[in-house]
Amino acid sequence: MKKPFVIAWIGFFILLVSGLSYAAEPSVIGVWSVPGIKDSEKNKEKWQLEIYEKDGAIEGKYVKLSTLPQDAVCKTCKKEREGQPLLGMVIVYDTKRQAKNVYKGKVYDVENGKSYSCTISLRKPDVLEVEACILFICSSHYWTRLK
Numbered sequence: 001m002k003k004p005f006v007i008a009w010i011g012f013f014i015l016l017v018s019g020l021s022y023a024a025e026p027s028v029i030g031v032w033s034v035p036g037i038k039d040s041e042k043n044k045e046k047w048q049l050e051i052y053e054k055d056g057a058i059e060g061k062y063v064k065l066s067t068l069p070q071d072a073v074c075k076t077c078k079k080e081r082e083g084q085p086l087l088g089m090v091i092v093y094d095t096k097r098q099a100k101n102v103y104k105g106k107v108y109d110v111e112n113g114k115s116y117s118c119t120i121s122l123r124k125p126d127v128l129e130v131e132a133c134i135l136f137i138c139s140s141h142y143w144t145r146l147k
Contacts, residue, residue: 026125028101029053031063032143048146051092051120051128058103058120060092078113086110092120107132 028051036046048064065072065086072086081089095105101122106115107130116132123129126145131138 026101026122028058028103028120028122028128031146032128033146034143035141036067037139037141047086049091049143057095057097057105058092059090059095061088061090062086063088074110076113077110081108081110081113092118095120
């Protein structure tokens with residue numbers, strides 16, 4: 001009588017653990033620490049960006065400005081972004097999923113007012129690679145997930 005009970009508990013435990021590992025699968029969705037790209041800013045958080053799902057794609061918006069006042073506006077932005085608050089501004093947009101945790105789309109650089117083609121890839125559970133390209137010139141940047 002004891003043996004079937006133990007086997008049932010082992011089976012239940014295996015199902016529970018496999019369900020938890022599936023639920024905890026890494027994703028690009030989350031809040032990311034974004035370092036500056038200039039030499040004086042490298043390895044220092046410049047802002048925090050939230051990547052979220054919208055209409056089957058992903059978008060990213062600023063949720064914290066680490067080196068600017070929280071009410072800062074975009075002075076270099078063009079068109080509809082000009083003079084808009086940076087906090088809450090969507091800068092990752094027009095994305096399409098290419099593979100599991102890999103998206104292609106656009107990223108807007110508020111420091112120069114330009115949009116770039118980008119590929120966003122989850123390299124490790126807590127490391128996101130954002131490769132921004134204009135024509136054939138590309139630059140990779142690495143963002144760190146915030147817990």
